[in-house]
Amino acid sequence: MIIRHSKEEDLPRMMEIYAYARDFMAEHGNPNQWGPTNWPPEGLIRADIAAGNSYVCVCKDRVAGAFFFRQGRDIEPTYRTIEEGGWLDDGPYGVVHRLAGDGSVKGIGSACLEWAFGQCGHLRIDTHGDNRVMQNLLKKSGFVYCGIIHVEEDCYPRLAYEKLRTEGGRRR
Template sequence: MEIRKTKPEELEVLLKMYEHARTFMATHGNASQWGNTYPSPQLILDDITEGNSYVCTEQDQIIATFYYKEGADPTYMRIYEGEWINDSRYGVVHRITSTGNVKGAASFCLNWALEQCGNIRIDTHRDNIVMQHLLDKNGFKYCGIVYVEDGTERIAYQKVV
């Protein structure tokens, strides 16, 4: 598997992956985290344009995608009912999903992100048991509660090398 920046012409592939992810989440008890329309095509295109959208490929096929950026994230400025492991510079991962066709793709993406800066913060919906399991399996530690832009609660994790 390899990680590289997403190309603008790959937008449609990513949109299909996110559509699949929304269906998967809904059938696994997490219908509200991304609803029926998140992330929007414009948000993904902005991620690509800003250089923060990445894809994981195997044999030249896109098998996963995610947002990665180093530096402070407004979502993580305040944490409730807990605390971050440290206040050092960190990277964030958002909107991670895979095709589901290659085992370990999401873990590969998380490990790649961790290799970039050694300190990753990430959050997920309380109902997203699949993602919580993935984070636990990959050594992320539960840190507390954060609130995303629309005011909804997320559970926050961090991993430090």
């Protein structure tokens, strides 16, 4: 499995993957996270590619997964306010959004999260309350539930998670 920056020519395949993910989520009790808004829009994915924040997961010469990754300090505006909890660490972090696979390769989500965590050792991510599949993946991958955030795309609150590299049992 290879993870690399997305290219403009990957866009049609990425949009197929996101369409598959919308159907998968709806079939697994999560019809509202991406479905009603046909999320993510092609224009946003084009902008992610142009900014260098879009990645694909390639298996056997085929793009099988896609996600957004960016790292820095205070990079996600919707994470500035967290309710019913708090972030574990206020240092620079990476954020993963729009993580999706086409269903052809088991473990795409875990591989992408592991890769992103390896880039920075401090990740934040959020998901819809109905997205049990992602919640289970995050827990299995060592993320800690931190509270609730709100996104601009819709009125549904999101469950916020964080994962930190620790050294000797302490945060680095």
